[in-house]
Structures are given as C-alpha cells and as structure tokens.
Amino acid sequence: MTDQPAQRRRNRAFDETHQALIETAVRLISEKGASALSIAQLAREAAIDRTSVYYHFRSRDELMGAVRQWSSAQLAAAFTGPGSQDERIDHITRFVLNHPALIQLWIADFLSGDDIRDSYPHWDELVKAISGMAENRGIDPEIFCTMLITGSVIGPRIFRNAVRPDMSDEEIVARFRHEQKRLLEGLNLLRA
Secondary structure, eight states: OOOHHHHHHHHHHHHHHHHHHHHHHHHHHHHHOGGGOOHHHHHHHHTSOHHHHHHHOSSHHHHHHHHHHHHHHHHHHHHHSSSOHHHHHHHHHHHHHHOHHHHHHHHHHHHTTSOHHHHOTTHHHHHHHHHHHHTTTTOOHHHHHHHHHHHHHHHHHHIIIIIOTTSOHHHHHHHHHHHHHHHHHHTTOOOO
C-alpha cells in the first residue's frame, strides 16, 4: 500500500518544480528570446542537473509546448477569467508588453496555418462566451474572437514599438483599457 501523504508531498514537489521550470523558461525566453532557450540553460538557471529537467520535459520541444500552454492560460485569464473587465484588459496588455518573445511565438503559431486550438486551447470556450453575449446582435463570434485576440496580442506591441515608444507601460495600459471598453460597450458586450 502506498503512503498517501508521502505520495502527495512527492507530487506537490514535482508540480512545484515543474511550474518553477516553466516560469524560469518564460523568464529566459523573455530576456534572451526563444532561440536561446535550451535544456542545459534551463538547468543552469534553475540550479538543478539536466537529468532532473529531462524528468519534467523529454525534449526542448516539450518544454516549449509547456511554455505555450502557460502563456495560453495567462491570456485566457484575460479573456474569460475572474476579475473586473478593467483587470482583465489590463492583464492582457501588461502580459503582451512584458513578454514580447512569447508573443512572437504566438504570432508565429497563429500564422503557421495550424489549428488555433493548438496555440490557444481556450479558443472554443472564448467563441462560446462571445456567442452567448453576441446572440441576436449580428456579430460573427469566430471573426470577432479572431479580431479580439489579434488586436489584444499584437496591438500593444505595435503601439509601444511603432506608434508611441515614448509612453510608459501604464499609459499604454490605460489607453488600451479605455478603447477596448469603448468597443465592447458599443457592441453591448461589456460584462462586469
């Protein structure tokens, strides 16, 4: 018979290490770009041996998949998560501004021609949520969600890099919040 408390501790330790490795990989990608990430680099940064990293991720591709899933969960929280509309809008804008290398991965995935659900597993629930809010308003939920994601994921970077590089992140966040709320209010899609 397995010692349940010991097994739970072991699983919790595995889960905590797994999450810490993903977050370290995200930081490394944000600092140096995706091409600089390797299992050896991750092991050095996490101060563990490569064998331990391979215990969590069999390959760099599997690690990158975990990073993409983590990123997707961060963006999904902005579209469908708890919190006020302002908090959700601010969350996604800050995430995009603070993680340009992750956003580049997303853009490459979106342009690859692969099913969007591979890059953004929450696609169906987002479309369903918009469908419910847009019912009888003549809004095409898939097109609207495509515009929402691309505008939210690409817009803040373009604005910061090519339109107003002189603005602070907080000024950009405030401006995006204002315009996104105005758009949603105009379509009667704003929820508290």
